[in-house]
Amino acid sequence: MKIKIGTRGSKLALWQAYYIEDKLKADGIETEIVIIETKGDKILDRALSKIGSKGVFTEELEDQLRSGEIDIAVHSAKDLQSELADDLELIAFTEREKIADVLVSFNKNLSLGSGESFVVGTSSTRRVAMLRHYYPHIKIVDMRGNLQTRLRKLEEGQCDALLLAYAGVHRMGYHEMIAQELLTTQFTPPVGQGCVAIEAAKSLSEEKRAAIRNLINDDVTEKCLIAERAYLRKLQGGCSIPSFGWCVAEEKNGELALNMTSGIISLDGKMIVKKNESKSAAEAEQLGETLAEKVLRSGGAEILEGIRNNIS
Numbered sequence: 001m002k003i004k005i006g007t008r009g010s011k012l013a014l015w016q017a018y019y020i021e022d023k024l025k026a027d028g029i030e031t032e033i034v035i036i037e038t039k040g041d042k043i044l045d046r047a048l049s050k051i052g053s054k055g056v057f058t059e060e061l062e063d064q065l066r067s068g069e070i071d072i073a074v075h076s077a078k079d080l081q082s083e084l085a086d087d088l089e090l091i092a093f094t095e096r097e098k099i100a101d102v103l104v105s106f107n108k109n110l111s112l113g114s115g116e117s118f119v120v121g122t123s124s125t126r127r128v129a130m131l132r133h134y135y136p137h138i139k140i141v142d143m144r145g146n147l148q149t150r151l152r153k154l155e156e157g158q159c160d161a162l163l164l165a166y167a168g169v170h171r172m173g174y175h176e177m178i179a180q181e182l183l184t185t186q187f188t189p190p191v192g193q194g195c196v197a198i199e200a201a202k203s204l205s206e207e208k209r210a211a212i213r214n215l216i217n218d219d220v221t222e223k224c225l226i227a228e229r230a231y232l233r234k235l236q237g238g239c240s241i242p243s244f245g246w247c248v249a250e251e252k253n254g255e256l257a258l259n260m261t262s263g264i265i266s267l268d269g270k271m272i273v274k275k276n277e278s279k280s281a282a283e284a285e286q287l288g289e290t291l292a293e294k295v296l297r298s299g300g301a302e303i304l305e306g307i308r309n310n311i312s
């Protein structure tokens, strides 16, 4: 059996693809990595929220899944749309690593809470809004591009620090530049952060599908991701909406219990809705949906409408 692994060409994407490849190879499966450039990789001069359309980082990969050019596509779970086309599915989720956001800088003494004002580069609407909400004295500059591009901009002095996901920083080996790990109570992560997901066409052979699931999937992470993605789907927020959703699993009396915190924040950081709820792992999907309903009912719908008017 040979499994063809499709991936974007960024260093982070390649790290993830090799990570998956290693797990398959360890079981004697033959693999091939196919690098595919997406629209999101090509267009670097516009804010992502302005390119706007769904799937700018996934469309080309999905076309090749359908044609059988590749068997699986490897993604950061965070970058995936909440709804996939009917002929595609997510067949595995890797065990999640630390989900926090981190402040990365050449100056390790920087801290958001110090009261000192400095310039943070980020392009994530969620991070911008949370900075405005919790740390209004911080100046923000828009910073797109892959991790290496952003670090170069940091080096050139376009900002004093970057706000990034620990997972990416760790995978790229920039660990020692972490000045501060942010509190998850403030910077609650977005749906999927820290997890690698495997996408496949439903037409993939059962033999391959089973082998991949068996070697890659972490059952506990999968439950959490099902809840988180149900939240995102019900909220109808794309990846450019500053929503967040983080589900944690815990063994309780021999049963897996899920606890999830999710919400949405206005772009200016002035309004934030955050809700928490628990359910059994068997009700993962309902957990996400219930939370979305709660968030929407408690002011989330108004925030979402404001954001839509602003972005379009």
Ligand SMILES: NCc1[nH]cc(CCC(=O)O)c1CC(=O)O
Pocket: 076, 077, 078, 079, 163, 164, 165, 166, 167, 168, 169, 192, 193, 194, 195, 196
């Ligand atoms: N949107 C870019 C992106 N997609 C996945 C990661 C990091 C890895 C992860 O969260 O799994 C990053 C970089 C970042 O947000 O700092």
